Amino acid sequence: METILIVDDEKNYTLILSAILEEEGFETLTANSGNDAVNILENADIDLVITDMKMPGMDGIELLESIKEKDPDLPVIMMTAYGTVEKAVEAMQKGAYNYILKPFENENLIIYVNKAIEMFRIVKENRHLRNSIESRYRFGNIIGKSKSMQAVFATIEKIAPATATVLIEGENGTGKELVAKSIHFNSPRRNEPFIPVNCSALSESLLESELFGHEKGAFTGAMSMKKGRFELADRGTIFLDEIGELSHSLQVKLLRVLQEKSFERVGGIKPIVADIRIIAATNKQLKQEVAKGNFREDLFYRLNVLHLTLPPLRERTEDIRLLVQHFIDKYADERNVDIPIKGIDQEVERLFYEYHWPGNIRELENVIERAMILCPGDTIRVSDLPRSFQTNAYSTLKINDIPTNANLAETLADIEKALISRALMLSNNVQAHAAKMLGIGKSGLNQKIKKYNLDVGTKK
Missing domain, CATH: 3.40.50.2300 (Response regulator)
Incomplete structure (x- = not known):
């Protein structure tokens, strides 16, 4: 009322x-x-x-x-x-x-x-x-406690208020668009449009019309005037994903937009001025593409005023546990069963830490979503994971990988140290849990921690 x-x-x-x-x-x-x-x-x-x-x-x-x-x-x-x-x-x-x-x-x-x-x-x-929308994309809500992600957060906080172009580099699935949205929604342009464009999704002719718009009759099928993404993003932010896939002719036109702050629609002659912040992203290393002649050097430097590199998931494994819980919470409401998922078991957690994650966070999210659909109980187990994932994830010690002149005592010590380090990581340095995981007593684990001079933090 x-x-x-x-x-x-x-x-x-x-x-x-x-x-x-x-x-x-x-x-x-x-x-x-x-x-x-x-x-x-x-x-x-x-x-x-x-x-x-x-x-x-x-x-x-x-x-x-x-x-x-x-x-x-x-x-x-x-x-x-x-x-x-x-x-x-x-x-x-x-x-x-x-x-x-x-x-x-x-x-x-x-x-x-x-x-x-x-x-x-x-x-x-x-x-x-x-x-x-803003709360979804504030950098404070991007999941990550690792040093590399904390550095990303600090960079976002510094560059968000600026108007300069931003280049985000990172493998597929690392969250480049999420970071771009976080920059936009923490900037003075937050109340204006955020317009994303995937530069690899369209042919050159269609992409040009999509970016700059077209006049009526500019080509066959152009039955009316259409505003492009640059025009729609006026006073806001345009996000050019997969910028490394732009053709040379479109690279030239984008360079002109950056230099002159104006463009023409396809088939038009009147310059259109727009106040736009450009954020570009690529899964390639553009410096190498410049060296190969695939990307214009002058455009690279125009885009690379502010720079962010997102770490792959395999280099920030300490974030996996947080990400897993985040995705479980995200899909909990979509699971049409009475049994809520509490988490993953220790073997799944071990596999997740050892897996290479070529698809990064996107792959992890897909694995969790699938597992939650198939899981019959309240804990995700190995049997709920994709078979191909299991095949790639399991790693076994191969005797042929050990040098023939290896010292038995030193090799066994290295293996023991690695197993203890992994158990401590999986148990978040709770020694009682790590000892149980290893099948030894807590006092015995303490002796081995001292023997190998392992860092266990403050948790006991």
Whole structure:
């Protein structure tokens, strides 16, 4: 139920208006001065303010200015006598939703109120949507406690407020688009468009039209004018994924956009100026592509003003446990069974730490999603994983891999040290759990930790 604040120094008007609006299904609060209204606004959620223009002390215009300073979107309807219409026009110029003349027809008042309430409802829905989008992509919510990811977070925090171009390099599945969105949503452009383009998904001719738009009749099938992604991204951010796949001719056109801050639609001659921040991403090393002659050097330096390299999952294995739990939580609501997944068993965790993860985080997410669908119980086990994954994941010690002149005692010690280190990592340095995993007593594990001078942190 929406709440309407009625402000008038004449108590009879507040009583009459309250009765009319409550009969229409609204909740009402009343104030007999501008100062009282300000106090109510600070302590209650209000959807509409109806205020008289002329009041002693803080008048309607001053109250309007106070409201708009704190919440520019909150609608305000001004009530005014016939002789102060000029003041009502001034109020409209300062952000009032509308004004109504005293005495008024109840039907007219209700029409104004319903329209204002509907407008504010849409505003609130948009606010909620924007906030939910922002919370999804804030760099603080990107999963990772490893040093390499903490360095990525620190870099995002530094470069987000800037306007310079950004180049993100990283293998497929490392989260380049997520990072690009995080940069955008933590920048002054957060309320403007974020427009993604996959440069490898379209042919050269289609991609040119997609990027720059086209005029009517520019080519067969161009039945009307179409705005391109650069035009749609005005005042916002355009994300050019797989930038390394651009043809040489499109590289030239992109370079011109970066240099001149303008472009033409396909078939057009009028330059279009757009204020855009460009974030590009690639799974290739563009410096090597420049050396091979596949990518323009001048374009590379234009794109590489600010640079980020995302580490592959195999180089940040300490994040695997966090990522696994994140994906389990993400897909928990989609699992149409009564048994909630609590986690993965120790053998699956061991496999995850040893696996190479060629598809990186995207592959891990797919593995978890699949396992949650197939898992009959509350814990994901090896049998719930893809067969191909199991085949690649299991690693066994091959005797032929050990040098023929290897010293038996030293080799066994190396193996023992490696097994203890892995158990400590899998148990998050909880020695009691690691000892149980290894099948030895805690005192025996302590002796071996001291023997091999292993770092176990502070957990016991």
